[in-house]
Amino acid sequence: MKAAAITLTDVTKRFGSHVALDSVSLEVLPGTAAVVLGPSGCGKTTMLRVIAGLEVPDSGQVLLDGTTVSAAGRTHVPPHRRQLGFVFQDLALWPHLTVRQNLDFVLGSTGLSRPEQERRAHDALALVRIEELAGRYPHQLSGGEQQRVALARAIVPEPRVLLLDEPLSSLDAELRADLRSELARLQRALSLTTVYVTHDRKDAAVLADCVIEMRAGRVLAVHCDRSRRHDPA
Amino acid sequence: MIGLAFVAFVVCCVLPVAYLLVTTLGAAGSGYVVVALDSRQQGLLLNTALLGIGTALLATTIGAPLGIVLARVPLRRRNVVRLLAGAPVLLPPYIVALAWVNLGWDWLSEWTYSLPAAIVVLSLVLYPLSMLATEVALRRIDGRLEEAGLIVASPGRVLRGITLPLVAPSVVAAALIIFVLAVSEFGVPGLLRVRVYTTEVFTAFAALYDFSRAIALALPLLVLCVVVAAVAAALLGDRLVTTRRSVAFSPVAFHAWRRPAFVGVALVIGMALALPLLILVREALGVRSLDSATGSIDAIVNSLLLASVGATLIVTIAVCLGYAQARASRGVRLAAQVLLVVLFAVPSTIVGVGLIGVWNRPAPFGLLYGTDAMLLLAYLARFVPVATLILAAATQTVSVSQEEASAVSGVGWLRTVRGIVLPQLRVGVAGAWVVAFVLAFGELGTSILVAPPGEATLPIRIYTLIANTPSSNVAMLALLQSAVIFLPVAAFGAVVSMREAR
Incomplete structure (x- = not known):
């Protein structure tokens, strides 16, 4: 069986006394689009930054294609070498x-x-x-x-992996819808493993093979269904 | 109040320079032509240009990397390192020149009194300007821009391709300002016997009483400084002065550089701060008689009093002008900024000649001439511009909407300024006062021209004692002056640190 493109195992990240990620574990399969959904401050962006290597987890492991890139307090592979x-x-x-x-x-x-x-x-x-x-x-x-x-x-x-941190948040509704469809088209055309962070459910409806729901630094649920994706237009 | 401050600004700061320009351009007669064609002029121009360019290059070579270190290398006790590395700029340059003269290294003896020596001394005093400009520019960069680079490139490549190009305008502007300060400097070339425009202006006026020649010599220097300062101010725009250090978000942190960076910083602090002070201490220990020290008590008291009064007057005017500048439209604000930088850049001896031209005449103007008021006017002329820049930047941090909220609540403008704006400017006002005091206390080039007969400030006393007093006595006075300068700065820094810790 092919290794997951992204694996997080019990990843915790703290900023002072604030726990941004609390023992987060998840997998994203190659070529799929995972949308991380949650309210502001739930840890979505921190998770993305940990995957990218811009933050080092306090505990747990981050693997890309089966290779450990970050572990507790240590970066094994710097961001610019993670492709x-x-x-x-x-x-x-x-x-x-x-x-x-x-x-x-x-x-x-x-x-x-x-x-x-x-x-x-x-x-x-x-x-x-x-x-x-x-x-x-x-x-x-x-x-x-x-x-x-x-x-x-x-x-x-x-x-090998595309990470997007609420890229459409500053756009108006019409432009947002256009670019949302554009992103979905690109992701399918390139079969690119994608992790997309948003607080907008419409993004998930158009883009997601898997929806990861987060709240207060924890993953609440993961729903995977490739047939869920539809073009709202 | 703003109107009064503006009038004071025009009379004290603009009038002397305007007088010089009008007099020089109006008297384009034989005197000026002779001077302009004088072969000595070519030597002066060359020396002055070399002094400015050499100092700008060397100071930037030392200061810019230090700024990168402070912004991007996680040094321990960074605030202390910054304070020590920045301290040399507080030392009056002629004091560092004095230390250089007393270095006592035989292999350097041929170079003691030379243009390269003046360049080295001025660079060791002025490099903190480049250092601070670089660090501030780096801290203002949006960290996301560097993070976006780190995703695809090594930290070194991000520094070269993303970070440094973004701070280049600030580094260049700082180099231009260092150029202007170097060519405006009087004490160092005077002490090290380097013929440049400022020393020639002083000689023409103070030794030869040739006012026309002094004015004629002043013009090329004035034009050079004005043009370069205007370019620097325009290059920096709104970034000229910052009063608030950005939140430390520096994704490109070079941990591996810590040790070599620490060694480099220690070396520079050693050369620029510790060595001059140690040399002066060594010299001062050889003092046999305290006569020159006791004989300087009047000068010391004079300096303290005049610098304190001067700083208070400077800040009083500057807080009004700074407020007006901060609340003006963008175009007016930038134009005012250029004017203020240009006025600050006018060489000290030229300001002195201008002040004499304006005030040495029959009453009512003449009433002030020949009194200590001329020294106060000298401080105002030289330092109101820089204090205004500092306070304008401080005022900009107070949001306009706060004043608007007060206005719609029925509070008049004066009460709003007193109750809303000024309390938030306390630190800025205190900082501007300390800067004005330090600058006024160490001022030499203008003071030496306008000081009334029989009166002296400590810098004038030191400068005149150098020629005919044992170096130990002069060194002792120079150390005393340094201590007086560092004390208020250290106190201010301690108070600000305590506030930030709270």
Whole structure:
């Protein structure tokens, strides 16, 4: 049986006296989309950051494709070696780089040849339909366009796992619906293992193969049903 | 109140510089042409430019990496390290030059009185400006931008490709300000016998009584400083002064650098702070007679009194101007900021010449000339701009909506400012007072020109004693001056730390 793409085993993370994650255990299978649902402050973002290696768990283990990447108090594999893509809630686009340069910076760490980097950058921009924006700076783009750039930047290194932290929270309802469908389409097309954090059930309805419900740092329930996904349009 | 403060600002700060500009441009006669074509001018220009560029480069080379260390390397007792590494900027540069002269290393003797020596001394005094500008700029970076980089690149690559380009404008602006301060400096090149514009202005006026020549020499320096300072201020924009350290969110932390960083920081603190003070202590221990010390009591008391009164007047004006600047529209705010930086950048000897030109005339202006009031005017002219910048930044942290809430509740403006705004500016006002006091207490270039006959401040006394008094006596006075400067700063720092701990 294939190893889970992501495995968390009894992961606990504290910030001072606040327990952000309380013995969280879960698995995400390869090629599936897991949506983590819960109210603000329940630990969703912390869990994502622990998977990415941006936070070190106080106890428990984090495995990617069966390999331990973090264990209690220790990082075995730093973030940039985990082959992840991450879309931050506030996008974190580098303001001094153009759209294309944002992607080039990521590709510069892959060790690929220049022609291959060109191909990947072109493909990523085409996939999210922003080829014509390559020369612009982030402040010259609309909210929806910035969102697509963040997505392109996350998928351009062909990561094994894509992590998204409430990426649509700052968009209006119509744009949100469009991009939600777009994300679902991309995830299916690339068969990309995806963990998507949100507090909006509509996101789960469109995107999720599995819904992980969290509250107060704990996983309350996991519902997996590939047939649940539907296009609300 | 703001109107009165504005009038005081124009009279004290703008008028001397405006007078010089008008006089120089209006008298584009033979005197100026002769000076302009004088072959000495070329040497002066070269020396001045080299002093400025050399100091800016060396100070940035020392200071910027220290700023990165303070922001990105988890050092123990970082606050103490920052205080010690930043302390050299509080020392009057001529005191460090004095220590350099008394270094006593034979292999350096040829270089004791030289342009490279002046560059080294000024760099060791001014590098904290680069250090603090770099650290503040790094702390203002949104940590998410670096985290986004860490997902795909090593910390070193993120530092090079994401972080450093974002702080580059602040580092460059700090280098420009260091350039301006270096070319404006009088005490160090004077002591180390380096011919630059500021020493020539002083010689032309104080030794040769050639007012026209002094003014003619002042113009190129004034223009240079104004242009460079304006560029620096425009580059920094709203980031010029910060009063609140950002929450320490620095995802790129170089733990492996701790030991080498600590060694580097210790080396710099040793060279820039410990060594000069130890040299002065060594010299001071050789004191045989306390005559020059006891004979300096008047100068010491004078300095303390004048610096205290001066700082109080400076802060009184600056709090009004700072409030007005903070509440102005963005365009006006930035224009005011550029003007304030430019005024601060005007070299001290040039301010002195300007003050003499304005106030050395028949009554009513002439009533103040020849009195201690001229020293107070010197402090106001030089330091109201920097105090205003500090207090404008402090006022900006008080949200406008607080005043609006007071207004809609029926409270008048004056009561709102007294009851809502000023109480929240207590730390900023205290900090501005300490900065103004330290700067005024150590001021030399303007004071030496405008001090009334028979009156002296401690810096003037030290500078004039250097030529004909044993170095031990001068060293003792210099140490005393350093102690007076560090005490209020240390006290202020302790009070702020206690407040933050609470």
